[in-house]
Amino acid sequence: MILSVDLGTTNLKIAFFDSHGDISEKRSAPLNIQASIKSELIIAEQKPNEWIETLIYLLKNLNDRSKKEVEAIAITGQSTSVVLADEKGLPLLNAILHMDSRSEEYFNYIKNIIGRVPSFPEVKLFGLLYWVKDRQPEIFYRVRKVFDARQYILYKLSQEHMYDSYAFNHNTLRRVSSDLDLEPDIFGRPHDFFTPAGYLSKDVALETGLPPELPIFVGPWDGMCDIIGSGLSREDEFMDVAGTTEIMAMIFSNRNSLVTHEYIIPGRWIVYRSFPLGVSHRWLAERFFSLQGGVLTDDAYTFMDQLAARAKDSEVFFYPYFFGAYLKPYLRGLILGLTYELGLPEVIKSLYLTSAFIVRSVLEEISEATSAEVARIIGGGGGYRSRLWAQIKADVLERPIHILQVLDTALLGAAILAYTNLGYYKNLAEAQSQMIKVKDVVFPNLDAEKKYQRLYLKFKEFSGKIESLLEAIYYE
Template sequence: MAGELIIGIDVGTTAVKVGLLDQTGAVLDHVSQSYPTQRGEAGIVEQDAEHWLGPVETAFAKFSRQLSSVAAIGMCSQVSTHLFVDKDGNPLAPAILWQDGRAVAEAKELDAAVSQEQRIAWWGAPMPIDASHVLSRMLWMARHRPDIWDKTALVMLPKDYCILKLTGELATDGLSNIGLVDQKLKLIPEVLDLVPGAADRVVPVRDVVSIVGQVRSGPAAGIPVANGTMDGWTGLVGCGATKPGTTAYLSGTSEILGISSPTLTPTEGVIVVPECEGILIHAGPTQSGGAAKLWYGELTDQSPTEMAAAAATSDFSKPAPIFIPHLQGERAPIWKAHTRGVFLGLDQTTNKADMARSIYEGVAFSVRMALQAVEQSAGVSSGCINCGGGGFQSDIWNQIRANVLGRELQRVAVTDTGLLGAAGLASTAIGLHNSVSSAFEQIVRFDKTYQPDMAMNKRYDALFDIYVDAISANEMLNSRFLDVANSSLREK
């Protein structure tokens, strides 16, 4: 029957994933293509935007026989990744990734210009302006690359750039522009005025479940494209966070905690995503989850499977070194771009199994820290957490997470919940479902449950206290280290 399938597209940090889904949420076919990320000095992290569209074209070709049955295409992408384009929509420089910390000084200046009262009035929470905020990047570009800034017509998110290239239409959404919009998803003029010229370079905001256009050419020509939103939100609703009181945990390059709750207690370090489609999500995105695992695996020449197998052989009767996974700073709940990673407690008996386990535990501790803040903001503490994303494919890591958090974890059956989220929004946009909530009630299913070992949880309680203290103790040393490192760069 024509119109029975949906294509979901997730422009992620390490790869573009494209899935062909039916109306039950089952993935019938799938394409995933990775691409490189360039990392440079002074916190620079960049990608070539031209890599984002190739996998989409590959998927359209692979799905060509089923395209006549596709009702719509849904999109989501990494958030706080910014692309500066000219009047013709062509990139003027590589995209600045969400992990990029070059604009620390600009962020500090802008953040100091906003009062706590303004933050609460605008955003409903005392959110900071950090180095990943679009205004920080705009101000950095205006100061350090005025040649690019003067030619910049728009500053776009990856999803919005792909929509422009596919449909020729300009559209973004309020959820993806956290920090620029108020609690009604409207742009805030006073915020945009913090950087001269910012208001002129913002993409028009449209609803997440609106159809923004149709694919202009190729085998998918004529298929409607829904606006969609950021991968964090789509991934969380893809874990079932549409239902009030639900706690969801998304694991990919970073770890994201989200709780759906109409209750709001302003809490330092927590992002309160404006209410959308009747859903109010309190979120705590960390900076490094899968990124820490991949870093360690590449450093030690281990695949994810080998690393998981090694961690499983560690002696859990004794502590592994405590790992602080701040490899590129940290976001929720401390929001400090200058903090850096630490291994605490190394000795001559430490082996590869202990180190692999240490990575898993350190990421889990960072999640526990974020979860505490998010629960305070939402007024919800759930005994069961819905989990999804590519980072939940390791049984040993999942069990460690359950033990560290002291909560039951139930895993979503679809590996890439961003695809599920994008598809659910698209199906709602074309009327296959009456609401976003009803769409996800139908398509979210679970395949495995992990029960916490409360004896291990008690041991982790003591280690977590040390983890928190270690972050504070190392803050001054991290700042001094970066001062020395930056001085060395200036002397080159």
Template sequence: MGCGIVFDVGTTAVKTMVFNRHFVVEGSVSVEYRLLAPKKGWLEVDSDCYWEAAKECMRSLRKQLGECLKQVDFVTVTTQGETLIPICAAGRPLRNAIVWLDGRAEEESAFLKERVEKTHFYQVTGIPECTPAVPVCKLMWIKRNEPELYRNTAWFLLVGDYMLYRLTGRVCTERTLMSTTGYYDITQSCLWQEMFDIAGIDRNKIPEILETGERAGEICEEAARELELPLHTAVFACTMDQVACAVGAGNVEDGVVTENAGTCLILAMTAQKAALRPGGNLAFYQHALPGKYLAMTNCPTAGIILKWFKDEFCEREAAMAAEQGTSVYNTLGNLAAGVEPMSRGLILLPHFSGVLQPECASGARGVFFGVTLETGKAQFVRCIMESVGFLLRENLEYLEAEQGIRVKEIRSLGGAAKSRIWEQIKADIVQRDMVHMKEAECTALGAAMIVSVTAGWYEKLEHACNAGNSEVERISFSLENRVAYETGYEKYRNLYRLLKDEF
């Protein structure tokens, strides 16, 4: 029986997973690399690090799996969006990768905002705002500040494109990965010429666009040697990580939302059409399913707030957890479980890095409200967890209102999903069940599912989703805390309204 290999290229690490035809994980390895910050607001990675990390993953997997890797049906890649790598005609990177979080292109962002009306930009790209993170701004920055490098660049690649190039020698990209570039028309599935003209960018420096799951070619001789994989192994183009994650959790039909609460909180819903109304603030990506879209909200700070609180104020709890051989987050969860709903009136606005949805307010900041001399550490912990629950409800209601769809199921992913008390708090606040999936590593799994169709394992993506992941647990909401959280949610919303002008 053959297997499939997925390289999941994230912001700080490459995770490589090997799946069999039943989507059982045969092996998994993660290798980290260092982010570079040469100047304030800049964030880069040595472009070679991505490939070197993939090679190191494969060396470890070979020790784990041995002969299994001689029967590889396919290799594919899913990656972060927006990270940019310029390469020369010989295929060599000309500079460090400019990471998606990089904010250097503020002037270019302002330039484009002045010349492209916001609603027009949104209705073509599905991106609510042309921020410095958008690749078209990064391209302009390179042309303005590194003109010789721009002239010597044959192609501007995203991370996924670069990995496909190293695997096959073919210069190509994939349509969902292009969704957040700022120069791709998501409704027409083509490059947006108007943006190239305004930005002064040569569209011939953008690679050809493949369909999601399309065969990019065979593994080239150099890659086969470096990764120790069979020559002529099929390589397939795959989707960006957020889309892959949704597919891996079975988010391919109306009424299902995936809720991924890690560093940030991301909600994603499959949509039949992109509702790109004037003044809208809901992000839309092309879905892996042709003709469908993924409607998304992104809250920049969620789980990272609890990490911040743990790092700054919970040294004693961390030491106790270390002595007991448990996670400090379990200790904090036990503290929260001993506190009544609404934490004795304590409320947190969790906007430590601004707000993107339901409205964009980059100046918004975190606020603890209702602190008294009786407020203890346990109340702060529960309050943080409840604030993420309120974020979830706020964005869930926004998704439903914008799409005109009642959400029937929330599939919960990310680090917060590991906390039973946190899941119960979220369920009680939104008054919906929180569904846990059998396989929590949904990004690489979703990529394997997508490619399994074109590789011949399954006839349809829906069949692969049914075979690859299923519900393993359901955290049911309680009516007992409904009144407390209805009142608390209204206070949470009112608090933001009152402070909005101050922000």
């Protein structure tokens, strides 16, 4: 049994997976985001102590029998979200999340320091360090340990201070730490995805009831684990994982102009896009459908689906960029086209439609640049619990969507890596073939395709104009 941990942006999830990819037990808890806009910067933070307290609570409440059968822990989590800590590993600030835009103003400076275009993790980590040094030097000079979110979980479970060697090159870390006048060991030691990064400490084992000295594998960030857990492998496949952040990806055997990452399988390349689209879904649920005290239940999302299903045909567009987008901090949430007779049903459906339009625009961008002919779409993430939303996407994308049995693809991807590392399977591909299953296929409705095609063309026309307007307002 593998115990997978996914430190998401809005939820922390854990699950026990057997070697066939089936879940025997799963638990989750919501996480609070402290978000605001200050001096046109998007601020998005969480309390690292809340991560740990939530994780320990969930672990303590797992079935005792399952705890005895666990062979390893597999960790994944939100993309680069930074914790700055003192010598004892105590946070000096809230964790700065991947949606936070403060680091992005240092993009060009980092580019000059490292001599190339920096990656997303490099901008988020290095940019934040420069920002804190310039704005909060009294904090900066107390920093002794730097963590990404996954590595902070590892540290609290095992006391191992490490960094992801896939995301950060050792020489680049030394160059940047030298420019910042920091010791290079402030980032810890490198870990890979294939050997244990640490072992469960006796103290945590005693507190949670898990066996001591369990090996802990730290996998890639959740987006890459989504790719592993979706089984994306062919060049005619397109992955759409609809979580708090919508992750879209394709895999290629040759490096093309759109490639953003090398896959963890050598010789394979990924075109990857991500937008925080699911945040707007949660925003609607919290503002209009939460219980007293702001508590959200699955009933809220079910009711939203029921309302959307009876929506009138309209030309309402819901631009869901509540946290901007990477290197585009000027983007904002926007509802366009409301008239007096329209209401929540039309607003909810417009969100479903607009998110589908954004996915289609990404699919078209990749297809046009690479000549890839996408025949199969793989759907995962919590958004695909909504049959209505899945149908809208199939109609807009004009292709069948294969919805996975395990929608928590990041959790499953981390477990697949762990089982491969433990020798259950000879390689990743074999593990994926045995552990990933399709639950349902949603086929497009030809009549709806024609209707949505007209709306999609309007969306594309308006999007560029709206983005230009928001950018002009932001920088005026």
